[in-house]
Amino acid sequence: MDPRLIELLVCPLCKGPLKLERGEAHSELVCPADRLAFPVRDGIPVMLESEARALDEQEG
Template sequence: MDTRLIQLLVCPVCKGPLQRELQAPFLVCKADRLAFPIRDGIPVMLESEALPLDENDAPVLAPSA
């Protein structure tokens, strides 16, 4: 994903900046402690799709059924 695009995107909840760790499949909002997934190179900027961050700022993945 292009870093220029990341600089243009904002958190849909608080309109704050998003960050991406090296090649991580998430865009992270530290203010809201949410991680927005990147699927097939496209960021999914829906609050309902966001994952909460744990105490180490890592996305809490839902247990698989």
């Protein structure tokens, strides 16, 4: 993902900043305030609350 795009994107719920987390199999944009991780599929961020994964206590 283009770093300039990440700087422009905000959480759709709280409008806070997002952090890109890269794993071996997938990437996610994480909102630390809402403790949600939005998936990135084929380089495209899916910024839907219904698609977001809730972070557990050890994450974020």
